[in-house]
Amino acid sequence: xxxxxxxxxxxxxxxxxxxxxxxxxxxxxxxxxxxxxxxxxxxxxxxxxxxxxxxxxxxxxxxxxxxxxxxxxxxxxxxxxxxxxxxxxxxxxxxxxxxxxxxxxxxxxxxxxxxxxxxxxxxxxxxxxxxxxxxxxxxxxxxxxxxxxxxxxxxxxxxxxxxxxxxxxxxxxxxxxxxxxxxxxxxxxxxxxxxxxxxxxxxxxxxxxxxx
Numbered sequence: 645x646x647x648x649x650x651x652x653x654x655x656x657x658x659x660x661x662x663x664x665x666x667x668x669x670x671x672x673x674x675x676x677x678x679x680x681x682x683x684x685x686x687x688x689x690x691x692x693x694x695x696x697x698x699x700x701x702x703x704x705x706x707x708x709x710x711x712x713x714x715x716x717x718x719x720x721x722x723x724x725x726x727x728x729x730x731x732x733x734x735x736x737x738x739x740x741x742x743x744x745x746x747x748x749x750x751x752x753x754x755x756x757x758x759x760x761x762x763x764x765x766x767x768x769x770x771x772x773x774x775x776x777x778x779x780x781x782x783x784x785x786x787x788x789x790x791x792x793x794x795x796x797x798x799x800x801x802x803x804x805x806x807x808x809x810x811x812x813x814x815x816x817x818x819x820x821x822x823x824x825x826x827x828x829x830x831x832x833x834x835x836x837x838x839x840x841x842x843x844x845x846x847x848x849x850x851x852x853x854x855x856x
Contacts, residue, residue, distance in 0.1 A: 695767060742805070
């Protein structure tokens with residue numbers, strides 16, 4: 645079925661770990677302690693859900709789904725009742741990301757948008773803009789300052805796009821961009837954001853007053 649004959653809905657997939665003690669932000673925990681690392685991740689997690697919620701309110705065609713690792717995050721979802729929640733089905737990070745963007749091939753959707761939960765600068769407008777970009781480009785990809793990416797949207801299937809791909813290295817964005825180009829898909833690049841991985845990153849959040 646071609647894109648024009650499908651529903652205009654876009655699956656907005658959030659890939660994240662349910663906040664739990666000693667289960668998240670390990671690099672932060674080494675310097676700031678387990679309790680503070682958990683508190684920070686809880687803030688980031690809820691911030692991401694809130695951005696998805698308001699993006700959906702602004703653009704109802706964006707359909708949020710939380711792909712979670714760990715226990716079902718019921719306490720967080722109570723405020724976002726329209727969210728679908730699905731356990732991450734893959735055996736590794738690449739497989740779980742693939743599952744999220746594979747919804748672009750689902751007849752119920754005309755595209756898929758993948759985001760993570762580590763981006764304090766994220767705003768609902770970023771997600772709406774990503775969805776809008778798919779009206780003109782096959783793929784939308786947004787970089788992070790450390791060389792990774794924070795968002796990937798596609799209106800075309802991208803089977804195996806993450807296969808044998810190294811992660812947590814500063815070449816991730818460039819590698820993914822090259823793989824998309826090799827498939828002859830048109831690409832639009834989104835805005836640059838930063839992740840929270842270290843104590844310095846969190847200090848930057850405080851200095852920017854991103855969470856009040």
